[in-house]
Amino acid sequence: MQVVKTSDGAGAVEQLRACGRQGSDAEWVSWAIGRINADYTRSADTHLIPLDLPALPDIAIYLKDESSHPTGSLKHRLARSLFLHALCSGRIGPDTAIVEASSGSTAVSEAYFARMLKLRFVAVVPARTAAEKIEAIEAQGGVCHKVEDPATIYEVAQALAAELGGYYMDQFTYAERATDWRGNNNIAESIFAQMEREPSPIPEWIVCGAGTGGTSATLGRFVRYHCHASRICVADPEASVFHRHWSDPRVTTVAGACSLIEGIGRPRAEPSFIPSVVDRMEIVGDAASIAAARALSQRLGRRVGGSTGTNLVACARLAAEMARAGRRGSIVTLLCDSGDRYASTIFSDAWLRARDLDIAPDLKAIESFFDTGDYRM
Template identity: 60%
Template sequence: MPQQTHEHRAWIDEAVRRVEADAQRSADTHLHHFPLPGSPGLTGGVDLYLKDESVHPTGSLKHRLARSLFLYALCNGWLHAGSTVVEASSGSTAVSEAYFARLIGLPFVAVMTATTSPEKIELIEWYGGRCHFVDEPGQVYEAARALAAEVDGHYIDQFTFAERATDWRGNNNIAESIFEQMSHEPHPIPAWIVVSAGTGGTSATIGRYLRYKRLPSRLLVADPEGSAFYQGWLDDSVAPTAPGSRIEGIGRPRVEPSFVGGVVDDMVQVPDAASIATMRWVSERLGRRVGPSTGTNVWAALGVISDMHRRAEPGSVVTLLCDGGERYLSSYYDDTWLAGRGIDLAPYLVALGRFESTGFLTLV
């Protein structure tokens, strides 16, 4: 390793200062109490909360990850003045990474499938990034690695480093924030925290934090249809592969290195139609559009709440509002788009209506 120059260290110092200053300018994200519908007392003392990650400067949960990944790369000496940052991403991480690359004055290239929503592509380009398209989800890794080598850049590799770039013991991570915000609620220690997995970084952070702090809350990971994580977790194996998810931002065609199954207490696989129906159901009740991964999370959370109702178990459940729905107007909010992919929301909308009247989520 060649000796590091004073100029290189000074550049890293300034880049870290900019990223940290950006974090100080951003308030913590909100925790919303989500009113469960139905007659008075129907919920049986179960409260649902949504941690609203859409209010980050780049509009999604991935803002936290991108900040951590950039700090990790900077402090490891992997970035220098003029580096081209390259990432494999299904969209939201790339939006946030384009933001941070611009913040420290580096060019950015996102490698993604051509099916990524046009709204996300526009945002990446608005932040000064460039998009490089591949045909299949499984091609993004090698394409990103090859592109980084070609331009003498750095492949930031969220799918490997997401689980280690964030300090899971605290230091203002998402788990610490949830428990601080829950501290004055009727049930301050959630029975369950429900998240979905894209890289697995969020579930790793929360699951490790629960164990480190010796908290009794359990972690449920909701995996979308077509993803490899669920089967990999059942088999305790990294070998399973799958077609890949149609729910942008979560689910993967392989079990990613950053997915830590040992910290997950339970998993559930959520059909795409359930994710999208619940996305629309939540949007109607919040008066604002949310993204499809939020639908995945809430569908799984309602299943947990149904089980708590059956046991007459009071408590709280926390899940994530991952991003806003404005990024998906031409896809998940477009009925023609859904019909073209054979996605029928009707059975799941009926089930959600039944939950409203009974407090139980069932498909018949």
């Protein structure tokens, strides 16, 4: 089908409404699962990168580089699992239009798999989503339907799927159950396999963010199932509800401005976020996340996204705490996606000025951590 690209996706969505229909075909499902599994077989695992920290000789920090997936982010794993879960549950057929609510990266990955299976794909995204992510979704053949209020993406996506006779993938509900957390080439199993020959092979901490909560659920369940001593820390933006919900389960929503860090932090406690498998939450301001992303980008010689900066701030706090207590060990975190997707946002000084965001103090703090091993913000 020819995809019509418009500024708000309305023209393309109308085209999809005109021809969408539900289908089910056992042979096609078998073919589709085979296509996805073949794609996985062709793919290499992502690297585990040690961070150079001479000031902390007894503490090692590793970055699991999820930006090297074909669609450039951690969400590639999630999209694959969501498609397989939906296919095996009988929810997707050869003519099913796929609809997803997303801040961008999951939609990029889902568009990739939808194109692989020759399925139509619509992403319902907040209007403020980085232009680079919109372009990436469209490059995979997807259509973007923008909404002004990010809190409405769920309802809009569900309504569009119903109108198209399609399927709302609903990553926020199915992320924690679509992945086999016991170990089936998931991210947790990969981390522990890659750590086997390191000086401290069982990490003291594994640090991740929460967008759906699926990654922290997978990591936490895997650690408990295999009786590892590792603890799970979720790095969460200040504006997010997750850290509030973790402290008090009665808090399920938060009002006010959203975080500037795309992909993590939500105004609603998502069904896939499982507080009971999280050992600690670290609250990180947007300025600190952006400063850390920029500082780490300089050290690696390539840009990393804002959520990676959020993770790094949490790692810095944990590492400094371990050093003060005289503890040895390792910390593993995620390099979630490439910073090239945020060239017009967090890597733009003009963008920061327009939001009156001063990252200089936080930049000084994270650089001091690299130099001294201490973090004081």
